[in-house]
Amino acid sequence: MILGRGKDSAPLLQSILLEVRMPRILLSFLVGLALGASGTVMQSLLQNPLASSYTLGVSSGASLGASTVMLLGINFMSTSISMSLAGFAFGLVTVFIVLLFAQQFSQSLDNQTIILVGMVFSLFVNSFLTLMMTFSPDYMQRIIFWQLGSFSGASWENVQLLTLLFVFSFVCLLYFHREMDILSFGDTFALSQGVEVKRTKVILISLSTLLTGASVAMTGVIGFVDLIAPHIARRLFGATHKWVLPSSALIGGLLCVLADTVARSVFQTRELPIGAVTALIGAPFFCYIFFRKGQV
Secondary structure, X not given: OOHHHHHHHXXXXXXXXXXXXXXXXXXXXXXXXXXXHHHHHHHHHHOOOOOOOXXXXXXXHHHHHHHHHHHHOOOOOOHHXXXXXXXXXXXXXXXXXXXXXXXHHOOOOOHHHHHHHHHHHHHHHHHHHHHHHHHOXXXXXXXXXXXOOOOOOOOHHHHHHHHHHHXXXXXXXXXXHHHHHHHOOOHHHHHHOXXXXXXXXXXXXXXXXXXXXXXXXXXXXXXXXXXXXXXXXHHHHOOOHHHHHHHHHHHHHHHHXXXXXHHHHOOOOOOOOHHHHHHHHHHHHHHHHHHHHHOO
């Protein structure tokens, strides 16, 4: 119908391309870049192949922060900025609480303890989200749909904001690539090499959480991308973070664009949640890593 109208359809097609398609593709790629880089940092610092924003509770914390902004109508400069700041703040608090509790059960912060505490705390945070939806029925459908993950709300404002946050965080992370290489061998070895372990970890975890928090605030929870991308990158490029960090980010970006394409293409009349598509790929991958060689 549209194509049949000739020249009259050109402005409409141009508008759809520039205002709908392009922002969506770019935002999905940027979110993937952010999640891929974030997952690499988390897995490296915790020396845990299962560490990710999803398993550590960062995504749940960021969701709670963004939902709070949504419900209270907080608008600092813009809605995107307000939700991103809240996602970062709540996500950062969540990950440090998880690590603090995990340390109470295991001084060595072993893999199983961190994962279990992270998942339990995620359930705890999600219970608050459920209560918020119960007492705010007008926002219930909006929050539920947003939590499932979607790029349908993409805008140039989101693209510009996430581009700035990603470039800043990624440049800072890449600056610490040597420290991440050393920290992957353990804190004791890192101290012997002159690395300020506590300060470096706080900086890296904060930058990683900024990437995840901003992404979740803009698109909802998109699980497993930050779990899968680093593993693929290490298989292809080895363990040196100078190469793993950018390659993991790129793989994450491609995974998100692919997942979004699948979500839009499976059914003509409706769109699948991005989180459902990534979970279908990520859940079996998670189980494979967990049970490989009988250890985490």
